[in-house]
Amino acid sequence: MTTRLKVAIFGLGSMGYGMAQSLLRSGHTTYGYDVNEQAVSRFQAEGGTEGAPGDVAADLDAVVVVVLNAAQAETVLFGAEGIVPHLKPGAVVICCPTVQPDFARAMEARCNASDVHYLDAPISGGAAKAAQGQLSIMAAGTPDAFQAARPVLDACAATVFELGDSAGPGSAMKAVNQLLAGVHIAAMAEALTFGMTQGIDAESFMKVIPQCAGTSWMLENRAPHIISGDYTPHSAVDIWPKDLGIVLDIARGAKFGAPIAAAALQQYLAASGMGHGREDDAAVAKVYARNAGLTLPEKKT
Numbered sequence: 566m567t568t569r570l571k572v573a574i575f576g577l578g579s580m581g582y583g584m585a586q587s588l589l590r591s592g593h594t595t596y597g598y599d600v601n602e603q604a605v606s607r608f609q610a611e612g613g614t615e616g617a618p619g620d621v622a623a624d625l626d627a628v629v630v631v632v633l634n635a636a637q638a639e640t641v642l643f644g645a646e647g648i649v650p651h652l653k654p655g656a657v658v659i660c661c662p663t664v665q666p667d668f669a670r671a672m673e674a675r676c677n678a679s680d681v682h683y684l685d686a687p688i689s690g691g692a693a694k695a696a697q698g699q700l701s702i703m704a705a706g707t708p709d710a711f712q713a714a715r716p717v718l719d720a721c722a723a724t725v726f727e728l729g730d731s732a733g734p735g736s737a738m739k740a741v742n743q744l745l746a747g748v749h750i751a752a753m754a755e756a757l758t759f760g761m762t763q764g765i766d767a768e769s770f771m772k773v774i775p776q777c778a779g780t781s782w783m784l785e786n787r788a789p790h791i792i793s794g795d796y797t798p799h800s801a802v803d804i805w806p807k808d809l810g811i812v813l814d815i816a817r818g819a820k821f822g823a824p825i826a827a828a829a830l831q832q833y834l835a836a837s838g839m840g841h842g843r844e845d846d847a848a849v850a851k852v853y854a855r856n857a858g859l860t861l862p863e864k865k866t
Contacts (some may be wrong), residue, residue, distance in 0.1 A: 568716045569716075570627055570717065571594045571626050572593050572626065572628070572629060573621065573625050573627075573629070573648070574629040575599070575630050575631065575641045576598075576599060576629060577597050577598070577599035577604040578604075578631065578797075579607065579691075579695070580632075580661075580688060580691075581597075581599070581631030582608065582695070583692055583695025584595075584688075584700070584721045587697070587698035587720045588717065588720050589613065590720070591698070591719070595612075595613055596614050596615075596621055597613045600616060604712065606854075610823050614634055619646065619651065622651035623651055624653075626657070627713065627716075628648055628652065628659070629659045630661060632662055634662055634807055635662065635665065636665065638662050638672070642658060642672060643675060649676055649679050650679060652681050654681070655680065655681075655711035656681050656713070656838070657682040657683070657684060658682065658684065659684045659717055660672060660683065660688055661702075663736070663739050663740070663811060664736050665814065666736045666740075667682075667733075668797070669732040669735065669736045670731070673731065682706065682710035683706060684688075684704055684710045684711065685705045685735035686702050686703070686705075686706075686735055687702070687703050687735055687736055687738070687739030688702050688721075689701045689742055689746075691786065691800070694800050695721070698720055698722070700723065701724045702722045702726065703728060703735045703736075704728060705727070705731065705732055705734040706732055707731065715772075718855075723753060740812050742810040743809065745821065747805050747826065749781045749782075749783035750787055750829075751832045752781075753783060753847075754850035756770075756779070757788060757850060758857060758859055758861075762857055762859070767788070770788065771789065774788075787845075788847070790846070790847040791847050793864065794862045794863045794864035795846040795864050796848045797845060799845055800846050801842065801843055801844065801845065802837055802844055802845070802846050802848050802849060802862035803833075803837055803843065805829075805830065805846060806830065809829060813827060814852055832853075836849045836852050839851060839852065
């Protein structure tokens with residue numbers, strides 16, 4: 566029989582909202598919090614439980630953090646209204662943002678000082694898999710943290726990679742994934758627009774390349790956004806200066822050169838500087854199009 570938990574999820578964006586829905590489907594009492602009040606109201610209308618964090622904290626079994634960055638995660642956990650000091654002993658924090666391994670280790674130590682477990686648990690798979698409870702989770706933490714988090718992991722993930730018995734390795738593996746993902750999106754945009762200079766339209770590109778060795782998951786997922794001219798953000802351009810910035814900070818600390826990641830980062834910075842930061846990350850193609858004098862497909866009305 567599945568253990569039913571009381572869970573608070575902080576961050577109801579494209580990934581967090583799907584995770585919250587997956588927790589509800591699995592029968593967990595789930596509180597959803599976000600600065601976007603519309604997202605909170607929508608979630609409560611779908612079955613999310615009402616209650617202010619300070620009022621429910623002492624009864625929670627798990628806290629899932631799916632915010633943008635380390636600063637926001639630290640605020641949720643230990644800020645002026647941070648939840649960790651109010652959690653009962655044995656509760657677990659499952660921290661999902663892309664952060665530096667050192668940050669994950671620091672949060673684990675601070676949680677442990679409050680008798681709260683901490684699971685370093687970055688996620689991958691996109692909004693659709695989050696909504697289906699089919700994420701991949703790169704997790705690291707003590708055996709007790711894994712045990713406390715297991716019902717949440719079972720609800721949200723198809724695959725949980727157990728990467729170590731203390732925090733850090735999960736975030737390190739996520740950085741490896743983000744290096745590849747960020748490079749692959751930029752490479753897709755470069756290849757698609759390069760093809761356009763040779764008379765290959767975007768539709769033909771998408772018919773052929775996914776059947777060839779040059780494809781990637783990111784190409785197959787993001788190129789259709791360019792073809793449709795629809796840059797509604799599923800993962801925004803501005804995610805990548807943060808995530809590739811983390812990659813390069815880690816690389817610098819390891820005295821490791823990562824020139825391809827650095828080149829990709831410049832393209833996202835250029836896209837953001839052009840005003841596309843809040844658009845879908847496929848909008849990095851607009852940098853290449855501008856520089857080459859190309860016209861990308863427009864959104865069909």
